Amino acid sequence: MASNYDRLDAGQRVLVDASVATYERVRPELKNVTRNMLQTLIAMFKDSEVEPLFITGRTKTVESFREKISRLDPPSVPGGEPALKFPDPFRTLNDMVGVRVITKLPAENTMAANIIKRQRQVFDCRGDREKAIGSIESGTYGYSSRHLILRTIHNDAVRAYQSAFNPELPANGSYFFECQIRTVFAHAWSEIEHDIRFKGQDPRAWSPQFDRQFTATAAMLEVVEKEFADLHDRYETVVSYWDAEGEGAAPLTPDRIRDVWQTLLPHVDRKVDDDWGWASELVAAHGLTQTRQLVELLDAERITEVRKALDHRYSPGPDRLLDDLLLWVYGREHIELTAEPAEAEPHPRRDSLQRRLKQIERYRLT
Structure with missing residues (x-):
């Protein structure tokens, strides 16, 4: 397979060979710069609001x-000769040193970028691009990553590299490098895509089906990321319900009961209206007035036991299931607090509750 280098003419090869020789000479110092950038970023995220899955880096290989x-760039005029795209690579390339911050969720990408950009005494951010923006605006799917171009400030490892590169120039410790921030899903996709699309450059080994598959997997990964983000948000919400000093102390208004129910039991929401006042009255009858008390009542194992005990003919909606849970916990007290008076005629609710309580008692005996 022909490489980019193989396509150069003799004059272009001379220029490339000279730059490669210089790169081979200074690469050990660039590896030290990469190591220093990694150590700096790892320390930067310690005890921060974001905990990356991992931070990695690499110094571009000589072959790469x-x-x-x-x-080569195409000719600037018709009939002209193609020119080197990077005639002065040490001045124009920003990816000889590259680091990657790999996160779990898309929202963490923004948080991680902000943490890095706030460290102005260490880095000066000279570029910030979201690689997915073009795909989003064009209605397509593709590579998703946050790319920062950072300039180091008075960095000693950079000074050592600059002295090795040209000892006659003053070493100022300022160096441009690339920092990519992306989720672990985007990271896996991009690594595989890079191996196939960019390392396999022989057009004879390419098929349009590859493009279709990359597009399909990018779309699926975006859906997976959104589902995990939703899962994380739901988890954080549920955890907050147990905070006795915060969300857990919020009063059980009808709207609050609806929101808690739809968060914990979204699969048991068969209501045909949006009236949750009945639920507020039921829980208030037992002195349950705070969010945490409702969450404790809606215990998953308790719900399973109630379903087994009552063997519902139809899947119960929120009103019936909440009523049964309160009956399970409070027994006859629930009947006396929420049913018609015993002397009332007729008393269909009292009859129903008493029948269901007997089912519960028989189930407990067995």
Whole structure:
């Protein structure tokens, strides 16, 4: 398979070979710069509001450097000769040193970028691009990643590299490098895509089906990311319900009961209207006035036991299931607090509750 370098003419190869020789000479110092950037970023995220899955980095290999600087731009005029895309790579390339911050969820990408950009005494952010924006605006799917171009400030590892590169120039410790921030899903996708699309550059080994599959997997991964983000948000909401000093102390208004129910039991929401006042009255009858008390009542194992005990002919909606849970916990007290007076005629609710309580008592005996 022909490489970019193989397509160069003799004059272009001379220029590329000179840059590659310089790169081979200074690469050990660039590896130290990469190591320093990694250590700096790891320390930056310690005890922060974001905990990346991992932070990794690499110094471009000599082979990769040669291939990249061997790229050609099309002729500027008809009939002209293609020119080197990077005739002065040490001045124009920002990816000889690259680091990646790998997160769990898309929302963490923004938080991680903000943490890095706030460290102005360490880095000066000179570029910030969201690689997915073009795909979103064009209605397509593709590579998703946040790319920061950072400039180091008075960095000693950079000064050592600059001295090795050209000892006659003053070393100021300022160096541009690339920092990519992306989720673990986007990271996996991009690594596989890079291996196939960019390392396999022989057009004879390409099929349109590859494009279709990459597009399909990008779309699926976006859905997976959204589902995990929703799962995380739901988890954080449920955890907050148990905070006795915060959300757990919120009063049980009808709207609050609806929101808690739809968060914990979205599969048991068969109501045909939006009136949750009945639920507020039922729980208030037993002195349940705070969110945490309702969450404790809606215990998953208790719901399972209630379903077994009453063997519902039809899947109960929120009103019936809440009523049964209160009956399970409070027994006859629930009947006396919420049913018609014993002397009332007729008393269909009292009869229904008494029948269901007997079912519960028989179930408990067995």
